[in-house]
Amino acid sequence: MLDINDLKLMLKSRVPIIVMETREELRALELFKRLMDDGLYQPLFAWSVTEGLYRLDIDSGSQRHNAQPQDVLAHIKASTLAGIYVLMDMHPYLEEPLIVRMIREIAQDYDRHARTLVLISPKISLPEEIRHHAVFLEVSMPDRNMIKQLLLEEVEEWKHRNRQPVKGDAHAIELLMDHLLGLSYADARRLIRNAIYDDGAIKQEDIKEVMEAKYRLLGGDGVLSYEAETAHLADVAGLERMKHWLSQRKKVFLSAEAPEGLDPPRGVLLLGVQGAGKSLAAKAVAGAWNVPLLRLDFATLYNKYYGETERNLREALKTAESMSPCVLWIDEIEKGLATDQEGGAGPSKRILGTLLTWMSERRSRVFLVATANDIEALPPELMRKGRFDEIFFIDLPDANVRKGIFAIHLEKRRQDVANFDLAALVNSSEGFSGAEIEQAVVSALYSAHATGTELATQHLIEELRITRPLSVVMAEKISALRAWASQRTVPAN
Numbered sequence: 001m002l003d004i005n006d007l008k009l010m011l012k013s014r015v016p017i018i019v020m021e022t023r024e025e026l027r028a029l030e031l032f033k034r035l036m037d038d039g040l041y042q043p044l045f046a047w048s049v050t051e052g053l054y055r056l057d058i059d060s061g062s063q064r065h066n067a068q069p070q071d072v073l074a075h076i077k078a079s080t081l082a083g084i085y086v087l088m089d090m091h092p093y094l095e096e097p098l099i100v101r102m103i104r105e106i107a108q109d110y111d112r113h114a115r116t117l118v119l120i121s122p123k124i125s126l127p128e129e130i131r132h133h134a135v136f137l138e139v140s141m142p143d144r145n146m147i148k149q150l151l152l153e154e155v156e157e158w159k160h161r162n163r164q165p166v167k168g169d170a171h172a173i174e175l176l177m178d179h180l181l182g183l184s185y186a187d188a189r190r191l192i193r194n195a196i197y198d199d200g201a202i203k204q205e206d207i208k209e210v211m212e213a214k215y216r217l218l219g220g221d222g223v224l225s226y227e228a229e230t231a232h233l234a235d236v237a238g239l240e241r242m243k244h245w246l247s248q249r250k251k252v253f254l255s256a257e258a259p260e261g262l263d264p265p266r267g268v269l270l271l272g273v274q275g276a277g278k279s280l281a282a283k284a285v286a287g288a289w290n291v292p293l294l295r296l297d298f299a300t301l302y303n304k305y306y307g308e309t310e311r312n313l314r315e316a317l318k319t320a321e322s323m324s325p326c327v328l329w330i331d332e333i334e335k336g337l338a339t340d341q342e343g344g345a346g347p348s349k350r351i352l353g354t355l356l357t358w359m360s361e362r363r364s365r366v367f368l369v370a371t372a373n374d375i376e377a378l379p380p381e382l383m384r385k386g387r388f389d390e391i392f393f394i395d396l397p398d399a400n401v402r403k404g405i406f407a408i409h410l411e412k413r414r415q416d417v418a419n420f421d422l423a424a425l426v427n428s429s430e431g432f433s434g435a436e437i438e439q440a441v442v443s444a445l446y447s448a449h450a451t452g453t454e455l456a457t458q459h460l461i462e463e464l465r466i467t468r469p470l471s472v473v474m475a476e477k478i479s480a481l482r483a484w485a486s487q488r489t490v491p492a493n
């Protein structure tokens with residue numbers, strides 16, 4: 001909701017230029033009309049290049065001769081009466097020195113003649129000359145109540161037209177409202193219609209579409225990617241302690257207001273050996289909580305926008321906040337933040353600073369899941385208490401977890417687990433990572449296929465036998481990691 005009080009305050013504090021970045025011009029204009037109803041009376045004008053200048057407060061027809069930007073600005077400059085001038089889509093003309101100069105002179109003369117310029121455009125970047133005269137009015141989005149209102153309207157409308165009520169599952173409706181937060185009025189309405197009109201019902205399936213559409217609307221830009229494929233906790237064997245931790249926090253995370261005295265969950269760091277299932281677990285958090293999964297890619301951040309990395313990080317974080325509740329996944333976080341890679345105050349140092357500030361200050365329901373496997377490259381600042389709610393260590397799977405991993409991957413490939421000797425497989429896979437076990441299943445299927453036989457325990461054992469597991473290849477690294485983790489982390493399993 002556009003806040004009329006903010007606007008009043010700005011007008012009272014005599015700001016010469018008010019900038020409103022929004023695609024919802026009509027709603028912005030409504031706000032100015034409401035200003036008059038509220039009794040804050042000043043002559044109120046609007047301008048666009050097609051309509052010219054016209055009064056918003058009284059009906060007096062437009063002045064087409066003032067359609068050109070320099071003409072309307074000359075007219076305002078010449079007028080000595082106080083007034084509010086709402087200029088729509090002036091932004092392309094801000095490239096022209098003459099236009100910028102005129103705006104500047106009007107602003108500088110504000111103390112003598114209080115003419116307030118209001119610039120409304122979807123996106124505006126102000127030239128240096130006028131920036132310090134301007135204040136940006138944040139155009140906030142509809143809140144939960146307004147979304148609810150909107151939903152009710154649309155439900156009524158559909159009912160009226162189709163002579164039957166909209167079906168819906170209560171949980172899906174709650175989720176739908178959650179995910180429409182952060183969108184404009186018009187976009188939210190459109191997505192509600194999409195959800196209802198295909199089948200007259202609001203269902204779980206609609207939520208996924210809404211999440212994706214929202215991400216596109218927010219202009220996801222490559223630094224942040226929307227991952228449509230999440231995982232379920234059931235796809236992940238073991239990690240019982242972490243799963244328990246997550247299930248304890250699910251409800252609080254998903255509720256709009258955390259119960260008194262409880263801090264909303266903010267994030268976890270998953271540390272562990274290669275192929276232990278860190279990335280899989282990160283995806284499963286989003287799946288388990290049924291919220292969008294957004295992945296922040298540091299490599300793109302550095303490559304694509306060299307020199308603008310911090311700004312892009314800030315924008316990506318902002319997008320994530322508008323997608324809340326959501327999971328923000330940063331895979332291999334140490335790669336993007338390694339301080340030794342630059343030394344001193346290189347971009348990665350500044351990126352780390354931006355990220356740390358965001359982590360400690362944010363209020364929105366963005367749950368950060370970061371993964372890492374190289375502790376040496378992890379900046380110590382990141383590990384300090386209070387950054388993450390918990391740091392989980394994902395070790396190589398023990399016998400029980402390996403059993404689970406075999407079962408999951410055999411079933412995924414349509415094998416009947418009952419036909420296999422799981423105990424023997426567990427024995428032969430000591431020291432293997434989840435990824436290696438999965439690989440053994442895949443290769444064994446090929447061997448069986450090549451000889452025209454059904455997959456059997458023997459094929460799997462043979463594959464395991466010829467693989468040198470991670471625990472052997474990287475023995476030293478793993479024991480160093482374990483020693484380090486035992487002091488600082490909680491075992492995930």
Ligand SMILES: Nc1ncnc2c1ncn2[C@@H]1O[C@H](COP(=O)(O)OP(=O)(O)OP(=O)(O)O)[C@@H](O)[C@H]1O
Binds near residue numbers: 276278373
């Ligand atoms: N606990 C597990 N349960 C089921 N599958 C697993 C498990 N651990 C690993 N896997 C399988 O191994 C694959 C690779 O794991 P994943 O990519 O999540 O590991 P990682 O820890 O992120 O490794 P890396 O450090 O190399 O990025 C997963 O997609 C999954 O199929």
Ligand SMILES: [Mg+2]
Binds near residue numbers: 279331
């Ligand atoms: Mg990974």
